[in-house]
Amino acid sequence: MTLPTTDTIVSYSDGDLSNTATVLHSEQTSDGRWAIILDETSCHPVDIGWPDQAADRAALRRANGDVVEVSDAILSATDGSALFIGSDIPQRPGTDGWAFVVVHLTDTAIPDGESVTVEVDGELRRALSTGHTACHLASLALNRAMADRWSKEVREDGLGQPDFDAAAIERSTIREDGSTDVFRLNKSLRRKGFSTDGLADDLPAIVDAIEATLAGWLATAAPVHVDRDGPGLTDRRYWVCELPEASVRIACGGTHVTSLAELGTLDVSLDLSDDAGTPTLTMTTDAR
Structure with a gap:
């Protein structure tokens, strides 16, 4: 053929x-x-x-x-x-x-x-779907925790918060039952109005804020589904989660769980490092 x-x-x-x-x-x-x-x-x-x-x-x-x-x-x-x-x-x-x-x-x-x-393989699919849903949820919680560091108006996420994730993401890796996301805090991001002043000292408080937000969302056992514009490989698909604040849609071609109840609890860690003079923030998210 x-x-x-x-x-x-x-x-x-x-x-x-x-x-x-x-x-x-x-x-x-x-x-x-x-x-x-x-x-x-x-x-x-x-x-x-x-x-x-x-x-x-x-x-x-x-x-x-x-x-x-x-x-x-x-x-x-x-x-x-x-x-x-x-x-x-x-x-x-x-x-x-x-x-x-x-x-x-x-x-x-x-x-x-x-x-x-x-x-x-259903077991690997389940683990990767858990990791991908956890990734989106953690990115929204990170955006909320970083909201007071913006001095200019920028693109907002599905909850009306400054979308730090979209502005700074360099790469994202979905793991079994978790994810690792790397953000570059470069000059371009700072020109857009993001402040890195005192960020290293504030990381423990930011982690606490993220995990508190996540715990509140997970307690709702909110439903999750994928909307799609069509059945073809390149038709747009969207992760949709019915959070208490709003129904959130994020463009995504991956796979996901059907309820936040499937995630158990989510642990987050943040690490600030230097990459050839550019501050880099790594967020690790794990479902337990």
Whole structure:
């Protein structure tokens, strides 16, 4: 079969752990593995452009009963003439004339046109979903704790607070049952009105404020769901949490729990360091 001309249909944002699918295209990669594209998948891929959440652990079960392990799942793209995997993609997701697809990398070839069943490891999915929801919740609590450090108006988050997270984030890593977020407190951020004066001394009080906010939210067992503009891989998706103050929406392509009750308690730590003269703040969040 030829390369697909439309985005992969994805269902991991709905919490799906399995689906039946048809192999649309397979080709061997330079490292000897096979890149397999399905018409639809419940396997969450890593997005090399913003690799905060790792790929699901998954397998493809063939009609004859054979199980083919997926060594990685990567957001990729094709213009109809060639397949570009991960960091080789030359266009932004959603570019007209391009199909954005999930490539399932395997050590075994599966013929085009064959029907398979995608099977995702539920335990790892649960742990990563916990970590991703905890990450969003902690970012909102951090924004609130940092609100009095702004002297100028800046973009607000879903609760009407200055969005420190969006303004300063350098990278985010979703871990099993937690996350690590790194923020750069550079000159650009300070020109926007953020003050770092006395920040090191204030970190214990900021942590206390964050954890108090989180404890209050967790006690509500607020529901969480993912809204989406459509079923395609590049259709916009949003994390939605019904917090007491407001229903909060954050653009997000990851997976999540369905209730804050699933998080237990959240512990947060903050560490201030120096990166070649630029202050860097690291927030570690863990669900217990």
